[in-house]
Amino acid sequence: MMNATDTLKYFKSINFYPLIDTENQDYFPRTADMLQWLTQLHSFYQEALGINEGRNMHSLYNREISLQGDEVMAFPDKLIQVARLAKSLGYGYSLTLPIDRFMAIQSDLQPLLDECLLSSIGIVMDGTAEQVQEKAKEYTAFLEEMASKGLSIGLIGYMEHIDSLNLLEKECFNANSFTIYPMSQEPLGSFTRNPVTSCSRHFRILVDEKGLIYPCIGLYGLEEFALGSIYTKMEDSYFGHQQYPLDLPALIAKGPTIPEWLLADQSQRLTGMPPMCELHRLMLEASVCEV
Amino acid sequence: MESSTLFALMHMPITYSALVVENTSRCNAKCGMCYQSAGPKGSDQLGDHAIDSALLMEVLTDAMHIPSLTKRFHLSGGETFLKLEDAILLFDHARKVGFEDITAVSNGYWARNFIKGIGTAERLRDAGLTSMEISWDYWHLEHIPPEAVNNCIEACHHAGIETNLRLLATKTHSHAEALAMLDKKSVAKVDRISCCPVFPTGRASITLPKEDIYKEDNVYGSCHTTLNLTINAKGKVFPCCAGMDQTNNVLFGDIAEQKISHIAEKMNASPMLRTLVFYGASAFIPILQEAGIQLNEKEHANVCTLCWHLFSNKTYSHIINDYFDHALERALDSLMEINS
Ligand code: SF4
Ligand code: SF4
Numbered sequence A: 001m002m003n004a005t006d007t008l009k010y011f012k013s014i015n016f017y018p019l020i021d022t023e024n025q026d027y028f029p030r031t032a033d034m035l036q037w038l039t040q041l042h043s044f045y046q047e048a049l050g051i052n053e054g055r056n057m058h059s060l061y062n063r064e065i066s067l068q069g070d071e072v073m074a075f076p077d078k079l080i081q082v083a084r085l086a087k088s089l090g091y092g093y094s095l096t097l098p099i100d101r102f103m104a105i106q107s108d109l110q111p112l113l114d115e116c117l118l119s120s121i122g123i124v125m126d127g128t129a130e131q132v133q134e135k136a137k138e139y140t141a142f143l144e145e146m147a148s149k150g151l152s153i154g155l156i157g158y159m160e161h162i163d164s165l166n167l168l169e170k171e172c173f174n175a176n177s178f179t180i181y182p183m184s185q186e187p188l189g190s191f192t193r194n195p196v197t198s199c200s201r202h203f204r205i206l207v208d209e210k211g212l213i214y215p216c217i218g219l220y221g222l223e224e225f226a227l228g229s230i231y232t233k234m235e236d237s238y239f240g241h242q243q244y245p246l247d248l249p250a251l252i253a254k255g256p257t258i259p260e261w262l263l264a265d266q267s268q269r270l271t272g273m274p275p276m277c278e279l280h281r282l283m284l285e286a287s288v289c290e291v
Numbered sequence B: 001m002e003s004s005t006l007f008a009l010m011h012m013p014i015t016y017s018a019l020v021v022e023n024t025s026r027c028n029a030k031c032g033m034c035y036q037s038a039g040p041k042g043s044d045q046l047g048d049h050a051i052d053s054a055l056l057m058e059v060l061t062d063a064m065h066i067p068s069l070t071k072r073f074h075l076s077g078g079e080t081f082l083k084l085e086d087a088i089l090l091f092d093h094a095r096k097v098g099f100e101d102i103t104a105v106s107n108g109y110w111a112r113n114f115i116k117g118i119g120t121a122e123r124l125r126d127a128g129l130t131s132m133e134i135s136w137d138y139w140h141l142e143h144i145p146p147e148a149v150n151n152c153i154e155a156c157h158h159a160g161i162e163t164n165l166r167l168l169a170t171k172t173h174s175h176a177e178a179l180a181m182l183d184k185k186s187v188a189k190v191d192r193i194s195c196c197p198v199f200p201t202g203r204a205s206i207t208l209p210k211e212d213i214y215k216e217d218n219v220y221g222s223c224h225t226t227l228n229l230t231i232n233a234k235g236k237v238f239p240c241c242a243g244m245d246q247t248n249n250v251l252f253g254d255i256a257e258q259k260i261s262h263i264a265e266k267m268n269a270s271p272m273l274r275t276l277v278f279y280g281a282s283a284f285i286p287i288l289q290e291a292g293i294q295l296n297e298k299e300h301a302n303v304c305t306l307c308w309h310l311f312s313n314k315t316y317s318h319i320i321n322d323y324f325d326h327a328l329e330r331a332l333d334s335l336m337e338i339n340s
Helices: A006-010 A031-048 A076-088 A099-104 A106-114 A129-134 A136-147 A159-164 A171-175 A248-254 A275-290 B003-011 B053-063 B080-097 B114-127 B138-142 B146-159 B175-180 B260-269 B271-279 B281-290 B303-312 B314-325 B327-339
Strands: A013-016 A019-021 A026-028 A064-068 A092-098 A120-125 A152-158 A178-183 A205-207 A212-214 B019-022 B072-076 B101-106 B131-136 B162-169 B192-197 B229-231
Touching: A006 A031, A006 A248, A013 A031, A026 A031, A031 A076, A064 A076, A076 A092, A076 A106, A092 A099, A099 A106, A099 A120, A099 A136, A120 A136, A129 A136, A129 A159, A136 A152, A136 A171, A152 A159, A159 A178, A159 B175, A171 B192, B003 B271, B019 B053, B053 B080, B053 B229, B053 B260, B072 B080, B080 B101, B080 B114, B114 B146, B131 B146, B146 B162, B162 B175, B229 B260, B260 B271, B271 B281, B271 B314, B281 B303, B281 B314, B303 B314, B314 B327
Parallel strands: A013 A064, A013 A205, A064 A092, A092 A120, A120 A152, A152 A178, B019 B072, B019 B229, B072 B101, B101 B131, B131 B162, B162 B192
Antiparallel strands: A019 A026, A178 B192, A205 A212
């Protein structure tokens, strides 16, 4: 039977969603606190999974740290500190930003590229058709340059925009591998039938601006379901066997139990998160309200 | 050799992101770029083969004992949905034994009739399929109508199966050309589109003009971060489904003779395989040179096409295998020289 510590191997990705503190020229949570916690997490991960004794070494593969949010490039030097630590601990490092933000900070990206600190980038193109047409030349030049850098690229956007830039006709987008995550202009529609799968594909550690850590995007921001905090020891988190309201091993094995009546509900989806997560969150929010 | 590569070579377990099963070498199509050289009569390279599902169910159960295997099961062919009932049986079994992610690849032919496609997608989802890769490009068009691919996307979307549209391109046939053949509304419903250049392996190496294929100009990489434990349609086991699985001259194990968990253990201990995945196929170039064979690295598009080229060739494979079969003796020999 899997225990709380064993579940740690499912949490290979760490996503920070920091806010910026212009007054102190730093993030919430503070960069120093992020660095300290990442170091602590890495030691705990190695210890808990027996990596120090030569067991479960495969769990070191495919781990990644990412910082998300429009303003994460506000303090490039701090971002580089996190990236350097990520690399030294054997994590990949990725950035996801709207294309305009990426272009605005292109020179700040250079040190990250020079030191090979970036393993992948996510470029979001969610502007209007007019905005894309207006900047078509600059966008194309920027995307072509990124595609030629040998980074793993994810393009997140409306297919209309990607088509209008003729990106998929360009040599560099045919000669290199990359992934498109199409966004849809259409309404999300109703919930799909049989949406429940293992939660393992969605598990990652998400850190909010208060330093609270969550197991997946569906539970992000619901403080009752935080696994712990970056300000306390890992031993004092869920992974150190602290009480937790959800059964994570069961969620890994078969996903959440969603009542038939809710599954049969034909109402429209409201978020872009996986349908089972939207339903699970709805259930949990309702139960929290009842409490 | 860099010290980090040496450390990995000595200590890291060979790690797999999925168990890939190619349960048939037959395909209803016969596309020009197919790395598996699949067709209605089986594979041009490997012949006409299929694996019995009862045996595969045993394999799935045993595979749960492989510690370095991520619990993802991926079913592939040829065109695996030519054997729809087998696929359903395997997905259901994979879910029961504890695979957390169950995926497949298809050309989508089975959704040509939309209503039937919906029914099939619902059955696949109910059996446990979580994600479908749909292959589409210029070369599929001769065999698969675009409507079937549109329907396949829509049917999977309806049934709650994630979709990954897989596009391939050469210099004359771009991703744009492939996408333009599909319905925009359907394309907007896929979860992702994976765009890659064609590799000059399998049928592509014979039917496509060399100069039309993009080259990475780097045959020096390694592949230990991108491996999948793969069973080809002959039941032979390989470390990936990137080309080596379609070769005939290296044997790591056969699922009809040994348990997959034992085969994976043997593979992890194989000095030849460890050199290949942690150092890269280019490590074999000096071995071949010593045997008087000069290879032009520049001819190969990337590390996997070099690997495929080496292990598709009987003589090269024999020299490489022979070198590693005698590596221990040579090592002992030189140790004795040092001591004397
Ligand atoms: S179903 Fe719930 S626990 Fe599972 S990933 Fe989604 S939100 Fe998280
Ligand atoms: S180099 Fe060879 S073993 Fe490695 S992924 Fe490529 S084809 Fe497979």
